[in-house]
Amino acid sequence: MRPLVVAHATLSITLLLALTESGELTAIHQAELASAVGSVREVVCRTATALKDEGLVSVDQSGVTPVDEVGLRRLIGQWEN
DSSP states (O other), X not given: OOHHHHHHXXXXXXXXXXXXXXXXXXXXXXXXXXXXXXXXHHHHHHHHHHHHHTTSEEEETTEEEEOOHHHHHHHHHHHHO
């Protein structure tokens, strides 16, 4: 499996868990995401940018915010198959 696909799926799962727990779209700082997925901020930054380019998240100074829950779930489904 391609490492980039795993990184996207792992970050997607983490964002969806945060969304589920809060019940609302909340930005998560890249450093927090890195800690949660056992990575470094630079990798999270690249992965978040790729997810942003796909229209799945927004990225700004406040952090990474899931904007397409269905799309993130679809990405996770691709990873699981």
